[in-house]
Amino acid sequence: KQEVTQIPAALSVPEGENLVLNCSFTDSAIYNLQWFRQDPGKGLTSLLLIQSSQREQTSGRLNASLDKSSGRSTLYIAASQPGDSATYLCAVQGGSEKLVFGKGTKLTVNP
Amino acid sequence: ETGVTQSPTHLIKTRGQQVTLRCSSQSGHNTVSWYQQALGQGPQFIFQYYREEENGRGNFPPRFSGLQFPNYSSELNVNALELDDSALYLCASSSHGDRGAKNIQYFGAGTRLSVL
Numbered sequence: 647k648q649e650v651t652q653i654p655a656a657l658s659v660p661e662g663e664n665l666v667l668n669c670s671f672t673d674s675a676i677y678n679l680q681w682f683r684q685d686p687g688k689g690l691t692s693l694l695l696i697q698s699s700q701r702e703q704t705s706g707r708l709n710a711s712l713d714k715s716s717g718r719s720t721l722y723i724a725a726s727q728p729g730d731s732a733t734y735l736c737a738v739q740g741g742s743e744k745l746v747f748g749k750g751t752k753l754t755v756n757p
Numbered sequence: 758e759t760g761v762t763q764s765p766t767h768l769i770k771t772r773g774q775q776v777t778l779r780c781s782s783q784s785g786h787n788t789v790s791w792y793q794q795a796l797g798q799g800p801q802f803i804f805q806y807y808r809e810e811e812n813g814r815g816n817f818p819p820r821f822s823g824l825q826f827p828n829y830s831s832e833l834n835v836n837a838l839e840l841d842d843s844a845l846y847l848c849a850s851s852s853h854g855d856r857g858a859k860n861i862q863y864f865g866a867g868t869r870l871s872v873l
Contacts, residue, residue, distance in 0.1 A: 650799070680861070682864075689865050689867045690849075690864040692861050692864075735799055743812070743813065743851070744802040744805060744813055745790075745800070745862060747792075747799030749797070749799045750799055
């Protein structure tokens with residue numbers, strides 16, 4: 647059974663800092679991994695999707711890496727801004743089409 | 758905006774009642790997945806519908822059921838509501854079978870269900 651863990655559960659940083667969010671998964675037989683952003687009480691916004699054959703994806707100030715063999719992914723956020731404050735969720739997709747999510751990292755960027 | 762719409766946005770029910778939640782998928786998508794997100798938790802997969810049939814189910818009891826219509830929209834029905842059913846219910850649409858970069862699941866804003 648696939649399990650996804652995200653560390654830390656919460657993170658508070660000053661504006662401008664670079665930061666890394668971590669995600670680990672137990673079964674390396676995945677098709678892809680996605681990072682989502684969720685604002686309080688809202689739905690999910692897909693940030694980056696990494697296929698199993700890829701090592702990383704970049705979008706603006708965001709960079710996600712994937713090490714499938716070790717079951718790890720990181721989301722790097724450069725030059726953080728208060729508008730980045732949200733919960734970041736990692737999800738993996740395996741043989742079925744369902745997504746298995748971690749519990750998320752709640753990020754607060756202080757002005 | 759993902760093009761996935763859910764209704765209603767909020768709902769309050771009492772224990773034992775039944776509820777129906779609705780989802781319209783993004784244009785061009787033929788698959789709808791439903792997730793339950795309890796407070797402080799990640800979303801949990803309930804089930805997925807493709808071509809109007811259930812195509813995978815998570816660890817949820819039979820009182821959680823669904824439908825998919827010919828236009829690919831979907832309903833989630835929950836019978837005999839329990840207090841623990843209080844959660845954000847998320848719907849996601851995608852294209853079945855494409856597990857590459859195109860198979861991004863696009864999520865709606867969710868329906869917040871409170872069971873009193």
